[in-house]
Amino acid sequence: MARTQGSHSDITGPRIRAAALGLFARHGFAAVSMRQIAGAVGVQAGALYNYTPDKQTLLYELMRGHLNDLLAARAAEMPGADPMARLENFTRFHIRFHIERPDEVFIAYMELRNLEPANFTEIERLRRAYEDELETILRDGVKSGVFAVSDPRIVTYAVIAMLNGVNTWYRAGGRLSLEEVEALYWDMVRKSVSA
Amino acid sequence: MARTQGSHSDITGPRIRAAALGLFARHGFAAVSMRQIAGAVGVQAGALYNYTPDKQTLLYELMRGHLNDLLAARAAEMPGADPMARLENFTRFHIRFHIERPDEVFIAYMELRNLEPANFTEIERLRRAYEDELETILRDGVKSGVFAVSDPRIVTYAVIAMLNGVNTWYRAGGRLSLEEVEALYWDMVRKSVSA
DNA sequence: GTCTATAGGAGGATAGAC
DNA sequence: GTCTATCCTCCTATAGAC
Known part of the structure; x- marks a missing residue:
C-alpha cells in the first residue's frame, strides 16, 4: 500500500481519521505516534499536517x-x-x-x-x-x-x-x-x- | 524537596509507587515519563531502577x-x-x-x-x-x-x-x-x- | 498534496563515580 | 542507594523540493 506522490485530499482526510481512531482506541492517544498513523494510511508523517494542525x-x-x-x-x-x-x-x-x-x-x-x-x-x-x-x-x-x-x-x-x-x-x-x-x-x- | 545522596531504600520504594500511581491516574501511563516520577519523589531518574526493572x-x-x-x-x-x-x-x-x-x-x-x-x-x-x-x-x-x-x-x-x-x-x-x-x-x- | 530531510527536544534505560 | 552523564531511539512539527 506504499503510496507515491499525488493529490488525494478527498479521501486521505477520512482515512487519517479512521486510522487515528483505531490506533488511539487500541493503544491510547499518548502511545500512538504520528508516524504510526501515517503508516496506517500509507503516507509520510509530514503529510498529516495538511489535515490537522497537530x-x-x-x-x-x-x-x-x-x-x-x-x-x-x-x-x-x-x-x-x-x-x-x-x-x-x-x-x-x-x-x-x-x-x-x-x-x-x-x-x-x-x-x-x-x-x-x-x-x-x-x-x-x-x-x-x-x-x-x-x-x-x-x-x-x-x-x-x-x-x-x-x-x-x-x-x-x-x-x-x-x-x-x-x-x-x-x-x-x-x-x-x-x-x-x-x-x-x-x-x-x-x-x-x-x- | 531536592534530595542529595544517601540511602533510603525503606521509604523510597513506597514513595515511588505512590508517585507513579498518582501520575498514571492523572495523565495516563504512556504520557508519564520516568523523569516525572523521579521528580515527584525527589530523586534522579536513574535511581528508580533500583526499585523496578522497567x-x-x-x-x-x-x-x-x-x-x-x-x-x-x-x-x-x-x-x-x-x-x-x-x-x-x-x-x-x-x-x-x-x-x-x-x-x-x-x-x-x-x-x-x-x-x-x-x-x-x-x-x-x-x-x-x-x-x-x-x-x-x-x-x-x-x-x-x-x-x-x-x-x-x-x-x-x-x-x-x-x-x-x-x-x-x-x-x-x-x-x-x-x-x-x-x-x-x-x-x-x-x-x-x-x- | 505528498515527499524527503531535519530541527530540536524528550523518552527509557545504563555505566560508573561516590 | 543515589548521583551525573550519556547512549540511542523516538517524538512532534516544520521547510522546501516536486
Whole structure:
C-alpha cells in the first residue's frame, strides 16, 4: 500500500481519521505516534499536517464528531411523552448507538485526560447535554409516580455507566443478538428505577 | 524537596509507587515519563531502577497489588448464606472498597491496554476471580427464586459497571455520605435483579 | 498534496563515580 | 542507594523540493 506522490485530499482526510481512531482506541492517544498513523494510511508523517494542525486537534475532532453524531441521532428519535416509553427508547437507543461505535465510545471516555482544558470543557458540555435528557426523563417519571428514584442525577450516572458496560463484553456475532442485549438491559433499567 | 545522596531504600520504594500511581491516574501511563516520577519523589531518574526493572513492571505491580488487595479484602468478608444478603454485602463492599482507592481503580481499568500480554493475562485472571463471586451469587439467587436474571454473566458485568460508575462522580466530603451512596446503589441493584 | 530531510527536544534505560 | 552523564531511539512539527 506504499503510496507515491499525488493529490488525494478527498479521501486521505477520512482515512487519517479512521486510522487515528483505531490506533488511539487500541493503544491510547499518548502511545500512538504520528508516524504510526501515517503508516496506517500509507503516507509520510509530514503529510498529516495538511489535515490537522497537530495531534491534539486530531483527538479533539474525533471526540467532538462522535458526540455531535450522538446528539444528532438522539434528536432524530421520537420517543413520545410517557416517561416509561421515553426511558425505554433512551435505553435501547443508547445501546444500539454505542454498540455500533466501540472505538469512538472508548476514546470519548478514556482520552478525556489527554484533552487540553478548553477542548475538555467543550467535550464535557456535549456529554452533559446528552445526560441531561436522561435526568429529565427520570424527574418526569418521579413526578408522575411511575419511577422511584431518590436522586435523579446520581441514578442518571448509574444507568449510563451500566449501559456503557455493554461495550466491554459485546462482540458482533457473539452469543446474544442486539435485540436480546437491548431486552436484557432494558429489563434491568426498568426494574431498577420503577416504583 | 531536592534530595542529595544517601540511602533510603525503606521509604523510597513506597514513595515511588505512590508517585507513579498518582501520575498514571492523572495523565495516563504512556504520557508519564520516568523523569516525572523521579521528580515527584525527589530523586534522579536513574535511581528508580533500583526499585523496578522497567516502567512496564512498575505499572504491572501497581495493578497486581490493587487486585490482590481487593481479593484479600473480599475474602475477609463474612456475607452469610442467603443470596440476597450476599448480594447486599457484595454491593456495599464493592462501593466502599473502590471509593477509597480512586487512583488504583482508575489505573486497573484504564491501563489494561498498556500491559504486555503475559501481564495482561494475569491481571485479567485476578479480576475474573472477583467477578466470578458475583456471578455465583446471582446463580444461587436464581435457583432459590429470589432473583430473576436471564443471563447471570451479563448481569454480573452490568452490575459491576454500574457500581464502578461511582468513581466518576463521587468526591469525599460531597453532597452524599458513603452510607447514602451505598443505600442508593443497593436499592438499584436489588430492584434490578429481583424476581 | 505528498515527499524527503531535519530541527530540536524528550523518552527509557545504563555505566560508573561516590 | 543515589548521583551525573550519556547512549540511542523516538517524538512532534516544520521547510522546501516536486
